[in-house]
Amino acid sequence: MRTPLMAGNWKMNKTVDEAVAMVNELKGLVADAKDVDVAICAPAVDLYAMNEVVADTNIDLGAQNMYYKESGAYTAELSPAMVKSVGCKYVIIGHSERREIFGETDELLNLKLKAAFANGIVPILCIGETLTERESGALYDKVKFQLAAALSGIEASDVKDMVLAYEPIWAIGTGKTATPEQAEEMIKFIRETVADMYDTDTAEAIRIQYGGSVKPNNVKEIMAQPNIDGALVGGASLEAESFSKIVNFK
């Protein structure tokens, strides 16, 4: 059985002091969470201090981005070794904000995924359609294309341990959640696509999250869907109380 992963994505929010205060509050609120993995993907500058606070807790850390090179003249980028050195288990790859605002391409994301696997970091690969793509019926082709491009040349043994996050772009930060049925329909399709690209075992093993306006008041019905293995949470992960309610959804 797949263990759900509730991951907060803080995006560009929280100074070091704010980050440390939040995880100090969160750790007690989620300490008794059973059968769920918990992670916070924080701004890079916060991670070193947070790593000390989450030691001996059930909270894992993740980076929000990473470059694929080992080191060198890549101003402002983070290497896989740097991400690991501050205790990150996870790294978000290809968030729609990285794709749309910073022009990250599927080819680049493929290199980043390979670097994550080579360095023992679990990638959370984000995929999802725009509103126009949904309304024109192109949503399935878009997601299938993103998967094929990002996973090109990657082995099943790596894919089964990674995380996918289905985030319909029109639902991010808008308060418009995909209905649980819409999310389940697409996530089921994604799992079937992984089965076609690899095999049934890989498709059954991979965790697929939903992301897009997940809140304490809608998490339960989202998590009731059989193919949804957790959530990638933006706004509602910024406060310990609301994120802990999402973690403790049962």
Ligand SMILES: O=C[C@H](O)COP(=O)(O)O
């Ligand atoms: O990575 C998280 C998503 O972009 C969702 O953000 P949101 O929960 O604020 O809609």
